Amino acid sequence: MRQFLSITKRELISYFATPVAYVFITIFLLLSGLFTFYLGNFFEIGQASLGSFFEWHPWLYLFLVPAITMRLWSEEKKSGTIELLTTLPVSTLNIVLGKFMAAWLFTLLALILTFPMWITVNYLGTPDNGVIMASYIGSFLMSGGYLSIGIFISSLTKNQVIAFIVSVTICFLFTVSGLPIVLDFFSSWAGEAITDVIASFSFLANYSDISRGIIDFRTLVYFLSLIFLFLYLNVITLDNSRN
Amino acid sequence: MTALVEVNNISKSFESFLAVDDINFSLEKGEVLGFLGPNGAGKTTTMRILTGFLKPSSGSIKINGLDLFKNLKKAREFIGYVPEGSPLYNEMTTIDFLSFICEIRNIDKGQNLSKIIKLLDLDEVLLQKIDTLSKGFKRRVGLAQALVHDPKILILDEPTDGLDPNQKHEVRKLIKKLGKEKSIIISTHILEEVKAICNRTMILSNGKLLIDDTPTNVLKKSSSYNNLLVSVHDKSANELKKELQTLKSFKYIDVNNNLCSIKLKSTTDASFLSNYLLKKKYAIKHYSINKGQLDEVFRQLTNTE
Numbered sequence: 001m002r003q004f005l006s007i008t009k010r011e012l013i014s015y016f017a018t019p020v021a022y023v024f025i026t027i028f029l030l031l032s033g034l035f036t037f038y039l040g041n042f043f044e045i046g047q048a049s050l051g052s053f054f055e056w057h058p059w060l061y062l063f064l065v066p067a068i069t070m071r072l073w074s075e076e077k078k079s080g081t082i083e084l085l086t087t088l089p090v091s092t093l094n095i096v097l098g099k100f101m102a103a104w105l106f107t108l109l110a111l112i113l114t115f116p117m118w119i120t121v122n123y124l125g126t127p128d129n130g131v132i133m134a135s136y137i138g139s140f141l142m143s144g145g146y147l148s149i150g151i152f153i154s155s156l157t158k159n160q161v162i163a164f165i166v167s168v169t170i171c172f173l174f175t176v177s178g179l180p181i182v183l184d185f186f187s188s189w190a191g192e193a194i195t196d197v198i199a200s201f202s203f204l205a206n207y208s209d210i211s212r213g214i215i216d217f218r219t220l221v222y223f224l225s226l227i228f229l230f231l232y233l234n235v236i237t238l239d240n241s242r243n
Numbered sequence: 244m245t246a247l248v249e250v251n252n253i254s255k256s257f258e259s260f261l262a263v264d265d266i267n268f269s270l271e272k273g274e275v276l277g278f279l280g281p282n283g284a285g286k287t288t289t290m291r292i293l294t295g296f297l298k299p300s301s302g303s304i305k306i307n308g309l310d311l312f313k314n315l316k317k318a319r320e321f322i323g324y325v326p327e328g329s330p331l332y333n334e335m336t337t338i339d340f341l342s343f344i345c346e347i348r349n350i351d352k353g354q355n356l357s358k359i360i361k362l363l364d365l366d367e368v369l370l371q372k373i374d375t376l377s378k379g380f381k382r383r384v385g386l387a388q389a390l391v392h393d394p395k396i397l398i399l400d401e402p403t404d405g406l407d408p409n410q411k412h413e414v415r416k417l418i419k420k421l422g423k424e425k426s427i428i429i430s431t432h433i434l435e436e437v438k439a440i441c442n443r444t445m446i447l448s449n450g451k452l453l454i455d456d457t458p459t460n461v462l463k464k465s466s467s468y469n470n471l472l473v474s475v476h477d478k479s480a481n482e483l484k485k486e487l488q489t490l491k492s493f494k495y496i497d498v499n500n501n502l503c504s505i506k507l508k509s510t511t512d513a514s515f516l517s518n519y520l521l522k523k524k525y526a527i528k529h530y531s532i533n534k535g536q537l538d539e540v541f542r543q544l545t546n547t548e
Contacts, residue, residue: 007347081332083327087326088319242297
């Protein structure tokens with residue numbers, strides 16, 4: 001536990017020691033505002049809700065999360081620090097969990113910094129703050145899903161560009177797997193059962209439930225098991241790289 | 244006394260390439276072992292296996308009596324390791340980085356850390372980011388990282404690579420000092436380094452262990468070992484060579500760099516020659532006996548062309 005926290009702390013120090021953290025948070029806040037007000041027609045809808053704000057989160061994460069995760073292992077491999085880190089008396093699981101937790105906390109910070117949005121809708125009207133809270137939780141959970149995929153991909157290569165592109169692609173597939181464009185492709189030959197399974201893997205579908213204010217147990221299980229699956233794959237890849 | 248490091252028949256292959264081929268040795272406290280070998284000989288791979296960064300394809304390793312791969316975490320507590328190129332988290336400050344290592348190793352930051360900071364003279368750079376440090380300081384931070392837990396075994400992959408002569412001297416002095424209390428393995432291709440700090444040498448080539456002996460014994464395998472080098476003011480080296488050849492049938496006598504070089508087979512050879520030169524009242528310009536050259540042995544053994 002202590003070691004896991006030390007890893008988390010070290011990672012966070014590194015985020016803020018470089019401009020990466022500040023650039024990420026600034027861009028995240030700018031884009032989320034831009035999308036909400038311009039593309040989401042925040043004012044035209046005329047409702048005191050953050051629906052048009054949360055709606056864009058999957059698409060923001062799709063590009064911004066791989067930008068955080070691409071360096072997490074790739075850079076350690078390139079600079080050789082992976083040799084230093086993985087020969088310390090600490091388990092691979094603790095390292096992976098520590099790295100993930102730092103990235104997740106960092107995303108949480110970016111999310112928390114969107115609080116002016118929440119103040120704005122509360123100033124303009126009387127939104128359902130329960131739904132807003134649930135949406136924040138949903139968005140946070142979903143970001144964990146994107147992060148765990150991104151970190152795993154980063155452990156497979158020492159090239160950050162490759163890590164980024166592959167992560168975006170895989171995250172994209174997970175995001176849109178519930179959309180008709182993907183499902184039509186499968187339903188023509190894969191049968192209904194498989195199509196349903198693929199649909200249930202969709203980030204969008206799971207996220208839209210939660211952002212309506214319903215924290216479904218299945219959604220919770222979905223995101224958490226997805227996170228653990230990819231973190232577990234990450235541990236396995238690292239342990240296997242010894243051979 | 245049990246050996247601190249025990250290596251039993253380890254081999255490591257990467258696909259079809261055999262990087263380490265059946266290496267065996269054990270190391271005790273007070274031994275400073277120098278790995279010598281050309282690039283690609285398997286030095287780094289062997290060190291990576293000893294620290295558990297890589298698993299051997301076959302064979303086993305015991306660290307302080309513990310099977311390394313069955314007790315990876317525990318065994319690593321006995322090891323301090325500076326990987327090739329001494330990689331560090333460049334974006335961190337020296338003190339943040341060393342504190343992190345202490346936390347992971349579960350070491351009391353106060354006492355141990357300040358001792359190491361003093362030992363390696365890092366006071367002035369504690370608050371500086373590592374990527375702004377000079378190469379010498381980076382190496383010292385790398386060594387500090389490997390020493391905070393006062394390990395019994397120290398594994399250093401080319402610890403003086405890229406340092407200037409003064410810094411090299413400092414690092415060697417430190418390793419020599421630490422070597423009394425620990426087992427140290429260093430790899431290098433600087434041969435003088437081995438002579439200066441090691442009391443045991445291994446020469447590796449193509450993954451095979453060719454020699455495992457003290458540096459002095461390794462030197463005896465040098466072809467120029469025990470060659471008498473002599474020159475006089477009265478005669479040219481070639482003339483001297485001809486004169487000496489008439490005295491006795493020396494197995495080997497030659498001229499190199501204006502010095503007459505004679506292989507001595509016994510101590511009587513040496514006294515015979517010195518007596519002769521004195522009797523002739525030659526004005527001696529140069530007179531020395533070659534102790535052997537490590538780079539010669541190195542080339543003899545590892546030159547496969």
